[in-house]
Amino acid sequence: MKNVQITDAYLVRDYMQGNEQALSQLIDRHQHRIYSFIYSKVFDKDIAEDVFQDTFIKVINTLKRGKYNEEGKFLPWVMRIAHNLVIDHFRKNKRMPKFDNSGDFNIFSVLSDGDLNVEKQIIKDQIESDVQELIKELPEDQLEVLTLRIYKDMSFKEISERTGVSINTALGRMRYALINLRKIIEKRNIILTD
Numbered sequence: 001m002k003n004v005q006i007t008d009a010y011l012v013r014d015y016m017q018g019n020e021q022a023l024s025q026l027i028d029r030h031q032h033r034i035y036s037f038i039y040s041k042v043f044d045k046d047i048a049e050d051v052f053q054d055t056f057i058k059v060i061n062t063l064k065r066g067k068y069n070e071e072g073k074f075l076p077w078v079m080r081i082a083h084n085l086v087i088d089h090f091r092k093n094k095r096m097p098k099f100d101n102s103g104d105f106n107i108f109s110v111l112s113d114g115d116l117n118v119e120k121q122i123i124k125d126q127i128e129s130d131v132q133e134l135i136k137e138l139p140e141d142q143l144e145v146l147t148l149r150i151y152k153d154m155s156f157k158e159i160s161e162r163t164g165v166s167i168n169t170a171l172g173r174m175r176y177a178l179i180n181l182r183k184i185i186e187k188r189n190i191i192l193t194d
Contacts, residue, residue, distance in 0.1 A: 006025070008073065011026050012063065012068060016063055016064075016066065031052070033079075034052065034055065034078055035049075038051045042086060051085050051089060052082070054085050055081050059081060134181060134184050135147070135181065137180075138180055138181070142174075142176055142180065143177070144173075145159055145170050145173040146174060146178075146181075148163075149174055156171055156174070
């Protein structure tokens with residue numbers, strides 16, 4: 001007999017029809033990846049475990065209410081829930097995540113980019129992974145500026161020189177790229193937290 005991998009979609013349906021064991025299989029299958037993602041943001045075992053538990057409580061409640069929609073894949077959906085709960089954690093506690101205990105904490109490493117606090121960094125990480133597929137729908141000129149700015153980390157002055165347009169034009173294209181992305185995100189009902 002062949003060892004056939006049962007799909008997440010099948011397990012989700014099975015669970016929604018009353019098979020509690022199906023959820024255990026889903027958790028076993030994805031717990032390492034989800035927990036690792038959470039831990040990489042909070043750097044605290046206890047907090048990571050709490051957020052992990054809260055994530056699956058939310059998953060269970062959503063599935064039990066029949067609110068899960070099959071369009072999305074199960075794992076990216078759960079990761080988005082986990083990501084939103086991590087952001088909630090930072091908002092509630094209004095604090096920076098723990099740093100390694102090597103004793104060489106450097107305040108300048110925290111202040112080096114004042115525009116990018118921890119919460120924004122988490123959002124940027126998640127948006128980058130979600131958006132990579134969506135940006136392909138942008139007009140070419142907007143896609144170019146967005147790619148140079150976000151993925152190549154170029155300043156608008158550098159983008160202006162690279163593309164041969166004024167800084168204002170580059171800024172405008174970036175603005176329209178973000179507006180269009182938001183429209184695509186809203187149209188597809190993708191949840192990103194501001």
